[in-house]
Amino acid sequence: MxxxxxxxxxxxxxxxxxxxxxxxxxxxxxxxxxxxxxxxxxxxxxxxxxxxxxxxxxxxxxxxxxxxxxxxxxxxxxxxxxxxxxxxxxxAESKALKIRAYTTFAMYWLIPRLTSFHSLFPDINIELTTSLRWVDFDTENVDAAIRLGDGNWPGLIALPLIPNILTAVCSPALSKTLHTLDDLKKTTLLHTLARSDDWQHWLASQGKKDFDAFHHRSYESSVLVYQAAMRGQGVGIAQKALVLPLIERGDLVYAFPHELDMKSYTYYFVMPGNRPISPDLQAFHDWLINRAEVSG
DNA sequence: CCATACCCCGTTCCTCAACA
DNA sequence: TGTTGAGGAACGGGGTATGG
The missing domain is CATH 1.10.10.10 (Winged helix-like DNA-binding domain superfamily/Winged helix DNA-binding domain)
Structure with a gap:
C-alpha cells in the first residue's frame, strides 16, 4: 500500500x-x-x-x-x-427540480395536474423534459423520473403511481363498425414501437391468440397512436389513465368494454437511491403520490 | 477480449538566473 | 530577499502493434 x-x-x-x-x-x-x-x-x-x-x-x-x-x-x-x-x-444555474417523463404521460396526466402543484408550491420550479429513453441518473442532470416497468430496479427508489389498464380506443365513427373482436381484423391495430405486445396481451386476455391475423401499425409514442385513432386510422391500444381526457372530450371512445389490468407492470415515480432527497423533491414526491391516489 | 511492450507527447517538477 | 520566467529532466498517460 x-x-x-x-x-x-x-x-x-x-x-x-x-x-x-x-x-x-x-x-x-x-x-x-x-x-x-x-x-x-x-x-x-x-x-x-x-x-x-x-x-x-x-x-x-x-x-x-x-x-x-x-x-x-x-x-x-x-x-x-x-x-x-x-x-x-x-x-450557479437553476434550482429547478428536473423531472423526466414520457411524452404521453406528461401531456395527458402530469401537466394537467401540475397547476395544483404550482399553486401549492409557488417557489418550486419544475423543469419537465420528455424522452422515451431511460434516464441514467449517474450521468444526466435529472432529479427524478417517471418510468414504465415492473418497479424492480436495483439502486432506485420506485413508487407505483397509477394502474396500467390497457383498453382499446377509436374514433366514435369507427366504433359503430365494431361489434365483435373479429371486426378488428377489418381495421388496423395501432400501437407504440416500444410496446407492440400490448395488443397481444389485451387480445390474449379475451381469448384471441392469433395476433398475426390482424393488421397493425406502430408509432414512436402513444400520443401519435391516440392522434391516429382520433383520425379514424384504426384502433389504438391505450393506457386508460392517460387516454381518459380524450374519452371525456369525446375525441375517442372505448372500442370494446374489455380492459386488461397489467398489475405491477405500470408507471412508477423513480429517484436514485444513493442521493439525499432535497426538500423540493420530497414535496414533489408527496404531492405526486397524493395526486396518483386521488386519480388512481 | 485483454495484456504487454514500446513509443510519443504533454505536463509537472526542479533548478537556476534575472530582476524588482 | 522574494518573485518570476526559462530550460531540461522525469513522469504520467494514451496510442499502436502484437500475442495469447
Whole structure:
C-alpha cells in the first residue's frame, strides 16, 4: 500500500465504469480512450492496493470479492461527489427540480395536474423534459423520473403511481363498425414501437391468440397512436389513465368494454437511491403520490 | 477480449538566473 | 530577499502493434 491516503483518482473513475460495464472495451468507449488505457489504469489501481480487483479469464472479467467490496465503496463515494458537483453547479444555474417523463404521460396526466402543484408550491420550479429513453441518473442532470416497468430496479427508489389498464380506443365513427373482436381484423391495430405486445396481451386476455391475423401499425409514442385513432386510422391500444381526457372530450371512445389490468407492470415515480432527497423533491414526491391516489 | 511492450507527447517538477 | 520566467529532466498517460 502506498503512503498516500488516496489512490490515483483517475484510476478510481476507470475502475468504477469498468466494474459497472464488466467490460474494458465498453468502459473505454465511455471514457473515450483505448481499452489499453483502461487496462493500465486498472492495473495501476491493483498495484496501489496490492490486491487484484478483477479475475481475468478468457474473454471475461469478473470482480474478485475484494473488487466487489471496493466497488461498492467507490461507487457510493463517486456518486456522492457527482451529487455534490451537480448541486454546486445548480446553485450557479437553476434550482429547478428536473423531472423526466414520457411524452404521453406528461401531456395527458402530469401537466394537467401540475397547476395544483404550482399553486401549492409557488417557489418550486419544475423543469419537465420528455424522452422515451431511460434516464441514467449517474450521468444526466435529472432529479427524478417517471418510468414504465415492473418497479424492480436495483439502486432506485420506485413508487407505483397509477394502474396500467390497457383498453382499446377509436374514433366514435369507427366504433359503430365494431361489434365483435373479429371486426378488428377489418381495421388496423395501432400501437407504440416500444410496446407492440400490448395488443397481444389485451387480445390474449379475451381469448384471441392469433395476433398475426390482424393488421397493425406502430408509432414512436402513444400520443401519435391516440392522434391516429382520433383520425379514424384504426384502433389504438391505450393506457386508460392517460387516454381518459380524450374519452371525456369525446375525441375517442372505448372500442370494446374489455380492459386488461397489467398489475405491477405500470408507471412508477423513480429517484436514485444513493442521493439525499432535497426538500423540493420530497414535496414533489408527496404531492405526486397524493395526486396518483386521488386519480388512481 | 485483454495484456504487454514500446513509443510519443504533454505536463509537472526542479533548478537556476534575472530582476524588482 | 522574494518573485518570476526559462530550460531540461522525469513522469504520467494514451496510442499502436502484437500475442495469447
Amino acid at each position: 502506498a503512503t498516500s491516503s488516496l489512490p490515483p483518482l483517475n484510476s478510481l473513475r476507470v475502475f468504477e465504469i469498468t466494474a459497472k460495464q464488466m467490460n474494458m472495451q465498453q468502459a473505454a468507449a465511455i471514457l473515450h480512450v483505448t481499452p489499453a488505457a483502461v487496462s493500465k489504469q486498472i492495473q495501476l489501481l491493483e498495484q496501489y492496493l496490492g490486491t487484484p480487483l478483477f479475475a481475468r479469464s478468457h474473454r471475461r472479467l469478473q470482480l474478485t470479492p475484494a473488487g466487489e467490496k471496493y466497488y461498492a465503496h467507490v461507487s457510493t463515494a463517486l456518486n456522492s461527489i457527482r451529487h455534490a458537483t451537480r448541486e454546486a453547479s445548480q446553485q
